[in-house]
Amino acid sequence: MAKAKSAYVCNDCGADFPRWLGQCPECKAWNTLTEIRLTSKTTPTSSERRGFSGITEGRVQTLNEVDLQEVPRFSSGFQEFDRVLGGGVVPGSAILIGGSPGAGKSTLLLQALCKLAERMPALYVTGEESLQQVAMRAQRLNLPTNKLRMLSETSVESICQLADKEKPAIMVIDSIQVMHMADIQSAPGSVSQVRESAAFLTRYAKQKNVAIIMVGHVTKEGHLAGPKVLEHCIDCSVLLDGSSDSRYRTLRGTKNRFGAVNELGVFAMTGGGLKEVSNPSAIFLQRAEDQGNGSVVMVIWEGTRPLLVEIQALVDYSALANPRRVAVGLEATRLALLLAVLHRHGGLQVSDQDVFVNVVGGVKVSETSADLALLLAIVSSFKGEPLARELIVFGEVGLAGEIRPVPNGLERLNEAAKHGFKKAIVPIGNTPKTSPKGMEVIGVKNLQQALDVM
Secondary structure, three states: OOOOEEEEEEOOOOOEEOOOOOEOOOOOOEOOEEEEEEOOOOOOOOOOOOOOOOOOOOOOOOHHHOOOOOOOOEOOOOHHHHHHHOOOEOOOOEEEEEEOOOOOHHHHHHHHHHHHOOOOOEEEEEOOOOHHHHHHHHHHOOOOOOOOEEEEOOEHHHHHHHHHHHOOOEEEEEOHHHOEOOOOOOOOOOHHHHHHHHHHHHHHHHHHOOEEEEEEOEOOOOOEOOOOHHHHHOOEEEEEEOOOOOOEEEEEEEEEOOOOOOOEEEEEEEOOEEEEOOOHHHHHOOOOOOOOOOEEEEEEEEOOEEEEEEEEEEEEEOOOOOOOEEEEOOOHHHHHHHHHHHHHHHOOOOOOEEEEEEEHHHOOOOOHHHHHHHHHHHHHHHHOOOOOOOEEEOOEEOOOOEEEOOOOHHHHHHHHHHOOOOEEEEEHHHOOOOOOOOOEEEEEOEHHHHHHHO
């Protein structure tokens, strides 16, 4: 709740001051200043907070009376961005895009809005940069600049008043951490300011049917900075990930009320801005001609499409009392679990070995379908026996050594066959009735069978 403002008014001359004084500086009278509590006219009342979802008058209806007409979407100009959003931008939706500094959030949104401004009214609001800086970036990227409307402002109330005059179809707020409301006494970037500003903008988007994209910063751990309620009040939350020294950026959806979550879009950072990568499997499979030990290709499922990535393992004798277990792109706890399963059910002891695991291309794998590929890569590095170049592996490994099936097995095999893979080791539950053309599919029940056929 906002703190009540107060002023000190002189009873003789009527002059007001922000703090109490013994003598009035205007009429020089003593002890005439009295405190007066001020009520803000802009304080939102209960009637102004109504209609958060765009409906200003309440009406009870049954579920079958709800209009199921498809929500009209419009393209952002990037197919990968549309894929993460669930098929395009929904009018009246509030979208939050986060990412580390230098990831390319402002570049991506500036490219999208410059293209959208040619066919619909668009407004770009910047609070972190000057208009000259944004214009220089647009000129450097050779973007069309004659249609996009620009605004440099940090007050949420002023932004919405100017948006009422411009009537944009889409609006970008860069960034939500620098926005502030006059009724909140705390500084911009604080929890209360970020929460109230995001709620005000979301309410404005619903009521005016304007798509609003808000830019958010991330913490050192990679999570979105600010209160957790910020992710609850918006419709879609996406995260742009990628280090400044890497060429590729991944856009992943963490929340989406209009489509599937965990959808992945891949972009390449070039001199002309961000370019979308339509076939991500091709860039993550840039393998060397000489197949080395401990390298295998696996198929992971990202959102609604399969993705082929290469996993590498290096097993080396350790001179330490506690051998190291390093996993890049995978969970370290999952690696320790699988090494115990390998010892118990595979008969391979690596307690005196350092184990290093890496997913090529900077991809982060969170699903369990990479278990079998990880174990086969470790065994290959330990024995010094390279795996076949045309081999594809996926499957979940249980604690009893069993190989469990994974979802969308046939789609994974078809994606691998499309890229020229000839052999696949998969769980017995994912073995298709008809294998893809030119591919040998081997179904395994347990870890020992997988080690025998590798």
